[in-house]
Amino acid sequence: MSKTNFLSFLVPPLPYFIEGNITTYQKGDWHPNRYNLGYFDVIIVKEGLLHIGEEDEAWKVTENYALILEPDKHHFPIEACTEQTSFYWFHFQTNSTWCAQSSPDLIVPSTPIPELHFHSEHTTIHLPKIQKVVNPHELFSKLDYLLSSTLKPRKLALWEAQQTFVNIFQSLEHDQNNKDSSSKLAEQIEIYLKQNYKNAITNKDLEAHFHVHQNYLARCMKTAFHRTPLEYLMDYRLDQGRSLLLQTDWSVQQITEETGFSQASYFSKCFKQKFGMSPKNYRQQYWKPTH
Structure with a gap:
């Protein structure tokens, strides 16, 4: 035990x-x-x-x-x-x-x-x-x-x-103050990703920003959040996209650009993999037409 x-x-x-x-x-x-x-x-x-x-x-x-x-x-x-x-x-x-x-x-x-x-x-x-x-x-x-x-x-x-x-x-x-250095670094990475998710971010970018090898960055994030930095970034972008589908009448293309994806087709593919339906269908289940 x-x-x-x-x-x-x-x-x-x-x-x-x-x-x-x-x-x-x-x-x-x-x-x-x-x-x-x-x-x-x-x-x-x-x-x-x-x-x-x-x-x-x-x-x-x-x-x-x-x-x-x-x-x-x-x-x-x-x-x-x-x-x-x-x-x-x-x-x-x-x-x-x-x-x-x-x-x-x-x-x-x-x-x-x-x-x-x-x-x-x-x-x-x-x-x-x-x-x-x-x-x-x-x-x-x-x-x-x-x-x-x-x-x-x-x-x-x-x-x-x-x-x-x-x-x-x-x-x-x-x-x-009781958190070890790897936990603190993981939280710093999380903040950076949330503040910059609309921009293109690679492991090399993270490595250059934090002055730490990308393998160590990935280990810290896996320990703290059970995801690599780019996996965390993907989930956060998709969560932001889901919020925009519910809160705005923006097109899928507009939401794609706002959440840091390069192509609407890729955004839709990733969205369906995570939420089990296309962005359009996800929005429609909460949408009631007016008469």
Whole structure:
């Protein structure tokens, strides 16, 4: 069984907050022994030390550390507290796909997001299973605000609690500084391709721009996005073409030129390979004639 270092969530939709509080244990107190809670349990120690296990893993969660326990596993105390220990805890859940991983790999969605009016990409958010909080005082302030918001009238509490939770969730996300150089390079390539997709781009162009051999560029992109740079570029161009088919009345030739393809016939061929129908037929399935 591989060790869980990250919990990865496919968004949208975003996970949502359920409940939370701050708890203080005295010396000799034990954390509860629980099975199959049905939601994620986040524990952030403010002072002291918790000895917690989950299945075949165990942690000493010390001051300013955050641990996430999974909804379908057995959580149990390893030993009683040896000192006064205060910790924030909150529960959350998601209706989307998530998984436990040894490394922060992308989750590939099983179905695309409908995009009749705009294009919204799936993103994988990675939370370390256990981490030292970078700015604990700032996070504690957010947690205090989250807990206070739950005491307000129900409708106001709903909006404030969920908005604050998203902010906290973002604070716990796998930090950019923890990414290795290949991941950072892959993201730079992604940005470059999105900014320049209307232009002709070759592997040699990428090599010259990033001053790195094209084979290494391809390896970085394959690791991060499961596609080479040119495969990513092709998919992005086709996604932009699909959006234009839905949002405009431009001809296929106009869309071809706008998305960086050299010939309408090649655009149509690639479009059909990806989406299973021609650009014309794809547009017609969302088009209703006026009388």
